[in-house]
Amino acid sequence: MIDDTNFTKDVRVRFCPSPTGWMHIGSMRNILFNYLWAKKCNGKFILRVEDTDVERKVEGGIESIYENFAAYGIEIDEGPQVGGDYGPYVQSERLDIYKKYSEELLQKGSAYHCFCSEDRLKELRENQIKNKQQPMYDGKCRDLSPDDVQKKIKAGEKYVIRLKVPRTGFTEYEDVNHGKVRVKNELIDDQILLKSDEYPTYVFAVVVDDYLMKISHLIRGEEYVSSTPKTILIYEAFGWKMPYLIQPPNVLNPDGRKKLSKRGGSNAALKFLRKGYLLEALWNFLALLGWSPSDKDGNPDEIYSMDELVKLFDLRRIRKSGSRFLPDKLDHFNGHYIREMDDSELADRIFEWIDNIVLHDFVSDKYLELLDWEKKLIEDTKKYHPLWKGKREYFEKILPLVKERLHYLAELPELLSFFYDEKLEYSKDDFKKFSNAKDNLKTLWAELKPVLEKSWEHETWENTIRVYADKAGWKHGDMFMLLRVAVTGRTASPPLFECMEILGLEKCDSFVNDCIKFLE
């Protein structure tokens, strides 16, 4: 059983990205689980960069990791840029450490030199697959005599260091969420620990670093489950105590299949920020993907602030099965947080979003293609941002009208355009349902304009339209709609009266006249 007494003590957790250029939204969920646990237990959150794959390593990779953390507002207690007592925090700077520990395993007889060429291994694997066998190392170098080994090394033969996995018996471990898992040793490959370029492999580096950095809880994606027995065997070979193990299920694509896609970067963490999802909403949504509080502790509406999440979060309540990533609920949360904010704060947030996210150059963007909606957003933002910011009072007056229709901030340019454009674009279709739209609009406006010139009182204004609608034999709603299309260029808009009041008589007059011209 999991030892509960120490479960929340001396907590040190870590997230270990590879510097491949950009970060994935699914990773953010795992980061959140680590982060929440650290905060909850007054522990430390550590960032370690796993750059042991020389080929996949990318220029600016570490910076792009940092900019993601910064944009998501995650504070790092120890890491490459902030330092800490257990550094260095970049694996390529720790090669001598791995070398030393691999020698320890060699001495203990838990590891061995392997001189097999990559070509031989490839051939071996192909044959095994052809013969429907499990592809794994055949142990050719496992029992070389020390003399042979020395001779080969002297002769300059390249080698790797492999773990000597027992041929019989079982390896067992206990996972906080899954309980005991047991694997036959004969199915575990003699894992390479140190590659021929003297870089460690992932499994080895992780064990050594987690041990040296005193990591208390290993919270990492389900994709590592299969390599966990190897991890355990390395811990056992060293005689080290294993940290608590938590392997949250993967976040899956909305179609329900497969790990959340990495292709094209459409699920890049930064894209969600660029789309205008607020951090509050993102965290709220992500936290609930694979974890939930009990009914007793939870809120019925599932709205949780970061503080509440910290209070309620518990690694032991993480689910076992994968969750699909459907943005509907994210939209809902985002709308909620937008509506909850007062207008001035929302305005601040919008401008911050534009400066720090939308129009900001990220290192990650070098490795992510801009999607069509992003290109359009950037273009629109460049056009409207100065106008929005230029007259903040006007902007803040508009916000309450649009904020309850807003799912994410990227919708703003479209939603607000008629408040800022000099000309509107009309569509014939919008007038189809009205008989004699042009004349009615003309007469209506002729009657309404003098009323508005006198006063903007809601009742007189509304009454004028109703009276005219009766005269024309129209449904009242249709008359409102006609005017709406004329003044906003669209059939769905915030309440007509408020829109017109903000636009002002001059602008309304100009739009209506444009519209009449359009109808001719």
Place this chain on the structure above:
RNA sequence: GCCGCUAUCGUCUAGUGGACCAGGACAUAGGAUUCUCAAUCCUAGAACCGGGGUUCGAUUCCCCGUAGCGGCACCA
């Protein structure tokens, strides 16, 4: 192919050997409100993968099947 993990409304999930004809949220539909679209409020439909056990009783425990996921690299 082999190994491991998993399986509750469309989706995210709660829950338990009897208090569950299974609770919440999102989405959907209908209604109220209304100048449209929203927002808000109300209502409705919607699930324990299949088959065997164990048991007085199983959605809950066990086995098998099925399906999904993950992995099987000198990637992480």
